[in-house]
Amino acid sequence: MTSPVLKRKSDLLTEHERHEIEHWLKRYPPEQKRSAVLAALRAVMHTDGYLSTAKMDAVADYLSLPPIAVYEVANFYSMYELDPQAAAKYSISICTNVSCMLCGSDQIVEHIEAKLGVKIGERTPDRKFFLKNEEECLAACASAPMMQVNHVYYTNLTPEKVDEILDGLE
Amino acid sequence: MSELITIEVNGKAYDVRPGQMLIEATDNLGIEVPRFCYHKHLSIAANCRMCLVEVEKMGKPLPACATPVAAGMKVWTQSEKAVDAQQAMMEFLLINHPLDCPICDQGGECELQDQAMTYGKVQSRYQEVKRVVLDPDIGPLIETEMTRCIQCTRCVRFGTEIAGIRELGGIGRGDRMAITTYVEQALQSELSGNIIDVCPVGALTAKPSRYTARAWEMIAHATVAAHDSVGSNIEVHTFDNKIVRVVPRENDTINQCWISDRDRFSYEGLNSSERVLKPLIKRDGEWQTVSWQEALAHTHELLTQLKPEQSTGLASANATLEELYLFQKVLQGLGVSQIEHRLRQVDAQATQVLPAVTWLGLPIEQISEQKLIILIGSDVRHEQPMLNHRIHLAQRLGAQVFALNMRQVAFNYPVEQLAVAPAQLSSLLQSVISGLSEQGLALPNDGSTLELIQRHDTQNWVQGLLAALAQAQGKVLVLLGNSAQEHPYYADLATLAQLLAQQLSGHLGFIPPQANSVGADWVTTLAPQDEVGKAVELNSELDTVVLLNVEPEYDTANPYLTLSRLRQAKQVIAITSFMSPALRDYATVILPCTPWAETSGTYVNAEGTWQFARAVTEPKGEARPAWKILRVIGHQLSVPECEYVNIEQISFELRRLVDKHPLTPPTIQPVTTLRISNESGLERIGEVQAYRVDNVVRRASALQALVPETKAHIHPNTATHLALMPDTLVTVRQGEASLSLPVWWDESLPENTVWIAGGTEASAQLGEAWGRIELRAGGKT
Ligand code: SF4
Numbered sequence: 001m002t003s004p005v006l007k008r009k010s011d012l013l014t015e016h017e018r019h020e021i022e023h024w025l026k027r028y029p030p031e032q033k034r035s036a037v038l039a040a041l042r043a044v045m046h047t048d049g050y051l052s053t054a055k056m057d058a059v060a061d062y063l064s065l066p067p068i069a070v071y072e073v074a075n076f077y078s079m080y081e082l083d084p085q086a087a088a089k090y091s092i093s094i095c096t097n098v099s100c101m102l103c104g105s106d107q108i109v110e111h112i113e114a115k116l117g118v119k120i121g122e123r124t125p126d127r128k129f130f131l132k133n134e135e136e137c138l139a140a141c142a143s144a145p146m147m148q149v150n151h152v153y154y155t156n157l158t159p160e161k162v163d164e165i166l167d168g169l170e
Numbered sequence: 171m172s173e174l175i176t177i178e179v180n181g182k183a184y185d186v187r188p189g190q191m192l193i194e195a196t197d198n199l200g201i202e203v204p205r206f207c208y209h210k211h212l213s214i215a216a217n218c219r220m221c222l223v224e225v226e227k228m229g230k231p232l233p234a235c236a237t238p239v240a241a242g243m244k245v246w247t248q249s250e251k252a253v254d255a256q257q258a259m260m261e262f263l264l265i266n267h268p269l270d271c272p273i274c275d276q277g278g279e280c281e282l283q284d285q286a287m288t289y290g291k292v293q294s295r296y297q298e299v300k301r302v303v304l305d306p307d308i309g310p311l312i313e314t315e316m317t318r319c320i321q322c323t324r325c326v327r328f329g330t331e332i333a334g335i336r337e338l339g340g341i342g343r344g345d346r347m348a349i350t351t352y353v354e355q356a357l358q359s360e361l362s363g364n365i366i367d368v369c370p371v372g373a374l375t376a377k378p379s380r381y382t383a384r385a386w387e388m389i390a391h392a393t394v395a396a397h398d399s400v401g402s403n404i405e406v407h408t409f410d411n412k413i414v415r416v417v418p419r420e421n422d423t424i425n426q427c428w429i430s431d432r433d434r435f436s437y438e439g440l441n442s443s444e445r446v447l448k449p450l451i452k453r454d455g456e457w458q459t460v461s462w463q464e465a466l467a468h469t470h471e472l473l474t475q476l477k478p479e480q481s482t483g484l485a486s487a488n489a490t491l492e493e494l495y496l497f498q499k500v501l502q503g504l505g506v507s508q509i510e511h512r513l514r515q516v517d518a519q520a521t522q523v524l525p526a527v528t529w530l531g532l533p534i535e536q537i538s539e540q541k542l543i544i545l546i547g548s549d550v551r552h553e554q555p556m557l558n559h560r561i562h563l564a565q566r567l568g569a570q571v572f573a574l575n576m577r578q579v580a581f582n583y584p585v586e587q588l589a590v591a592p593a594q595l596s597s598l599l600q601s602v603i604s605g606l607s608e609q610g611l612a613l614p615n616d617g618s619t620l621e622l623i624q625r626h627d628t629q630n631w632v633q634g635l636l637a638a639l640a641q642a643q644g645k646v647l648v649l650l651g652n653s654a655q656e657h658p659y660y661a662d663l664a665t666l667a668q669l670l671a672q673q674l675s676g677h678l679g680f681i682p683p684q685a686n687s688v689g690a691d692w693v694t695t696l697a698p699q700d701e702v703g704k705a706v707e708l709n710s711e712l713d714t715v716v717l718l719n720v721e722p723e724y725d726t727a728n729p730y731l732t733l734s735r736l737r738q739a740k741q742v743i744a745i746t747s748f749m750s751p752a753l754r755d756y757a758t759v760i761l762p763c764t765p766w767a768e769t770s771g772t773y774v775n776a777e778g779t780w781q782f783a784r785a786v787t788e789p790k791g792e793a794r795p796a797w798k799i800l801r802v803i804g805h806q807l808s809v810p811e812c813e814y815v816n817i818e819q820i821s822f823e824l825r826r827l828v829d830k831h832p833l834t835p836p837t838i839q840p841v842t843t844l845r846i847s848n849e850s851g852l853e854r855i856g857e858v859q860a861y862r863v864d865n866v867v868r869r870a871s872a873l874q875a876l877v878p879e880t881k882a883h884i885h886p887n888t889a890t891h892l893a894l895m896p897d898t899l900v901t902v903r904q905g906e907a908s909l910s911l912p913v914w915w916d917e918s919l920p921e922n923t924v925w926i927a928g929g930t931e932a933s934a935q936l937g938e939a940w941g942r943i944e945l946r947a948g949g950k951t
């Protein structure tokens with residue numbers, strides 16, 4: 001029998017995720033490992049598209065934090081997805097807050113829903129697009145209406161512009 | 171002391187200590203300021219805003235809990251502005267509150283309810299939908315009703331700061347924020363019950379007592395808890411002559427305002443169906459219920475035939491001082507000198523070298539003032555949660571904690587820990603002491619003659635210790651824990667611990683295992699000198715055994731041996747509160763005595779404080795206080811001076827004896843040669859499970875639900891070597907005793923050790939808690 005390797009929770013982290021966490025850890029004092037939790041979760045989001053409890057536990061283990069401290073952060077920020085159904089190549093947030101609404105965001109929502117054939121809160125069957133539930137004003141009111149696709153802001157939207165953007169995505 | 175400063179509150183001037191928050195000052199002055207999130211033993215969160223008061227020159231009202239006092243400050247707690255703010259906050263807090271007081275267990279003792287009545291508006295203006303929060307199941311001790319939560323985060327801060335393990339957290343944000351464990355699981359903290367008390371609303375309530383009685387229907391009795399060795403001050407709440415619940419009673423020198431879960435929830439055991447309610451006699455192998463008269467006459471008859479040299483008395487160190495005193499008096503009156511309460515100690519040498527009373531050596535409060543604490547053979551967190559709390563406090567105040575253990579104990583604060591197999595603990599200590607003396611820390615005289623072996627690499631640990639010592643300002647404490655006391659080489663370990671303490675110019679102390687361990691030790695000093703410390707030899711020719719609330723299958727170092735000897739004994743007289751299958755088997759007479767809470771008596775805690783715990787409920791059935799039973803037995807046998815009229819008379823007599831036998835700092839008569847263990851093979855680690863320590867706790871159902879299934883824990887390397895995979899069955903064998911247990915891989919253990927918890931159903935079938943053990947793959951055939 002080979003020598004046993006006890007499974008640590010952090011074993012689940014990929015090479016890339018570890019690399020990313022290490023990169024961020026360098027920026028903080030060694031006893032402040034928790035500072036890297038946002039970056040660590042972002043790295044996991046990048047690979048998995050959402051945060052599973054197992055992966056959050058892995059991050060907690062890696063950073064020597066109580067798991068609940070990681071759950072708290074993951075649940076606080078809306079950029080983290082906790083539902084596997086939300087994992088998609090492109091996550092689209094269409095702002096429908098006041099300024100955007102006044103500038104016609106309802107129409108944009110309707111258009112995208114019709115185009116992708118899914119409602120807000122749903123994912124296309126090919127897992128390419130996920131229409132995220134609105135959180136709050138995305139702070140681009142001056143160029144309303146707007147949407148965010150993954151990390152990129154698209155402003156002054158019209159249905160035609162939306163088609164162009166979405167069709168241009170791989 | 172810094173100079174006092176003057177502040178004005180509600181138009182009156184007061185001198186107060188600078189540097190404190192306003193709320194501390196008003197609390198000390200007896201001026202009421204409402205609050206939810208503020209708690210004097212927790213950090214300041216200032217998130218509920220209920221404590222808003224008006225402060226001169228400040229535009230907006232300020233939170234009293236987060237506003238430091240300043241000279242000349244003028245404060246109004248009841249001005250229009252303050253009242254306005256309080257009413258607004260109250261209204262705000264109640265927006266999402268269900269207002270379900272009629273079905274809430276907290277009703278009648280709820281801070282929210284009280285403050286809503288005092289500071290709130292009469293009517294709510296809120297018409298909209300309220301939020302609903304799902305309730306997580308956080309285990310058998312605490313019920314959750316999270317819709318009632320006002321997010322004060324006291325429970326979360328308690329976890330981080332006091333319990334030392336953060337299990338609850340605030341998940342989500344804004345109006346969706348909820349307090350939860352997120353992943354549903356039972357809380358692991360041994361102090362978890364305290365969140366019931368810190369929660370100002372009915373969100374966290376005691377599960378075992380839920381819906382039993384209303385706060386105003388219960389009678390509160392001030393008394394002392396009987397499991398932890400600190401003697402936590404508690405209030406027992408009864409309804410209809412039944413204990414409904416136990417809550418802490420504040421005592422800053424002992425338990426502050428906390429208690430352990432063990433002391434809080436143990437009361438359930440008192441209502442166990444296994445309580446013995448009538449005297450019983452075994453006749454021709456059949457148990458018969460008899461009258462007290464008959465039982466006592468029979469006991470008398472048995473005792474008159476007793477052969478003193480072959481007889482022994484075993485008492486629980488959870489018995490009261492009065493009971494232990496009479497137990498010793500009666501047995502000695504019969505010529506029996508083998509009387510023992512240290513039933514888990516096995517080292518015969520220990521009785522010669524150790525002081526008669528092994529106690530903490532300093533006041534509990536002073537633990538938190540130490541700067542360097544070294545634990546030897548101790549999982550203090552589970553042995554004595556409240557002492558651990560003090561060590562944790564010391565650590566938070568800057569102390570460094572070191573440990574020499576027999577496994578990597580999971581502490582709830584940072585500890586520099588070395589762990590070796592039991593047989594190596596002595597040589598580990600020797601290596602440390604030699605290492606320190608090489609670094610220039612002189613060995614005291616009595617140590618220089620000892621031959622110290624240096625077998626382990628302790629260099630880093632010793633360096634760390636020296637660095638900590640440099641900053642310790644002489645505040646050093648060495649503590650011997652329960653595992654060290656149960657160790658086969660206890661005498662050696664104690665000798666070495668004392669050497670270490672002397673090298674470091676620190677105090678030496680012991681962690682007493684049971685509620686009255688110190689008291690029980692002290693009682694032995696009242697016996698004639700030559701009789702003290704005679705170890706009980708359980709040979710096969712036992713004549714009479716008298717038991718006082720002892721269950722040998724759980725309470726002794728070697729259950730298998732003890733049980734077989736008891737079965738062979740000619741007669742066993744058991745004064746006990748509980749029935750058990752083993753007792754049915756070996757006993758001759760069973761005399762039902764009242765347990766804690768139904769009996770009054772003194773407990774001497776770890777620091778030597780005497781506390782009288784008064785009975786709070788009537789005895790169940792025909793059970794009688796053990797001291798009365800012993801008094802009658804003594805009287806019948808014409809033992810002199812047994813004629814006590816009441817418990818106070820015995821207590822009084824004992825009090826007078828204290829002056830003649832005071833507690834002195836525990837000093838060890840060092841052993842002259844250290845034993846060397848060259849054991850090869852597997853060793854057992856048999857620490858007692860924290861909720862299996864005595865006969866009451868063992869029957870407290872909610873606590874029992876937290877006792878994990880007993881498994882044979884083995885280091886993965888050892889397990890692989892023996893081809894033992896997790897959760898497969900293994901047969902463990904100790905001499906004649908054997909048992910099948912599931913395997914559990916456990917990296918916290920040294921190699922070649924097997925950890926099987928003591929005090930459990932499984933360990934009741936095994937031999938020595940600390941000793942040789944064999945393993946064979948596969949279940950018992
Ligand atoms: S559960 Fe109780 S103690 Fe915890 S945050 Fe809510 S109200 Fe405060």
Ligand code: FES
Pocket residue numbers: 095096097098099100101137138139140141144146
């Ligand atoms: S309202 Fe849409 S970006 Fe501000």
Ligand code: FES
Pocket residue numbers: 204205206207208215216217218219220221222233234235236
């Ligand atoms: S008690 Fe001051 S803000 Fe909560």
